[in-house]
Amino acid sequence: MSGVLGRILPAEAFGFLLITVRLAALVMVMPVLGDHSVPRRTRVAFALALSLVIYPTIKNILPPMPASVIELAALFIRELTIGLMMGLVTRILLTATHTAGSLIAFTTGLSAAQSFDPSQGSQSALISTFMTLMAVTMIVVTNMHHLLIMGMVNSYQKFPVGMSVPYADFATVTVHYVSWAFMLGVQLAMPFIVYGFVYYVGLGLISRMIQGFQVFFVGMPVNLFFGFALMMMLLGTIINVFLDRFGQHLVDFVG
Numbered sequence: 001m002s003g004v005l006g007r008i009l010p011a012e013a014f015g016f017l018l019i020t021v022r023l024a025a026l027v028m029v030m031p032v033l034g035d036h037s038v039p040r041r042t043r044v045a046f047a048l049a050l051s052l053v054i055y056p057t058i059k060n061i062l063p064p065m066p067a068s069v070i071e072l073a074a075l076f077i078r079e080l081t082i083g084l085m086m087g088l089v090t091r092i093l094l095t096a097t098h099t100a101g102s103l104i105a106f107t108t109g110l111s112a113a114q115s116f117d118p119s120q121g122s123q124s125a126l127i128s129t130f131m132t133l134m135a136v137t138m139i140v141v142t143n144m145h146h147l148l149i150m151g152m153v154n155s156y157q158k159f160p161v162g163m164s165v166p167y168a169d170f171a172t173v174t175v176h177y178v179s180w181a182f183m184l185g186v187q188l189a190m191p192f193i194v195y196g197f198v199y200y201v202g203l204g205l206i207s208r209m210i211q212g213f214q215v216f217f218v219g220m221p222v223n224l225f226f227g228f229a230l231m232m233m234l235l236g237t238i239i240n241v242f243l244d245r246f247g248q249h250l251v252d253f254v255g
């Protein structure tokens with residue numbers, strides 16, 4: 001009996017740890033689940049619990065435990081790399097709201113108002129932080145974070161354990177999603193960009209026609225008022241468009 005357990009337990013522990021390495025990397029980097037506002041112990045506990053649930057369903061496709069320590073370390077490093085790369089790509093999708101918020105803050109004169117952005121882990125414009133937190137909240141409210149969890153499970157079908165890391169494919173996908181996130185951020189902020197262009201052209205014409213008029217003394221409060229008014233009218237539409245595009249690209253990537 002002890003001999004059987006001596007053969008089974010190391011193999012089971014190896015399979016569980018192999019799954020945990022990839023899922024832990026995904027949970028630590030993915031949006032929503034991997035934000036800095038979520039305590040590290042909570043993220044680690046979630047990764048362990050998810051590994052415990054997923055392990056029975058995919059343990060049959062796991063490779064046997066290598067006999068060499070070097071091969072074992074290489075396998076763990078490979079799984080860690082795949083998890084980090086997948087988490088990074090999904091996090092890039094969320095940067096569209098940060099880009100949109102930065103453009104909105106610039107056009108409305110609020111770019112100097114800075115606050116800590118938990119999704120970026122650094123100081124950002126207040127509007128950027130607000131829009132990012134709003135997007136994260138709506139992702140959870142609409143249960144779109146379930147797609148992230150499903151993507152973790154489906155990752156073992158798209159990237160089987162033991163396969164070589166597709167660096168070229170990941171690089172291509174990363175470039176594609178970076179350009180997509182920037183383009184979507186500009187599209188979301190386009191009403192504010194058009195408003196800012198018209199508004200500042202108008203201020204320039206007024207300053208040319210009325211010499212000595214303190215155009216910025218009057219113009220800045222008016223700019224803030226119209227900026228907040230546009231935010232009130234368009235925030236719901238902006239978030240809905242982002243959620244729709246975010247869901248589409250997330251499904252395309254994670255399956």
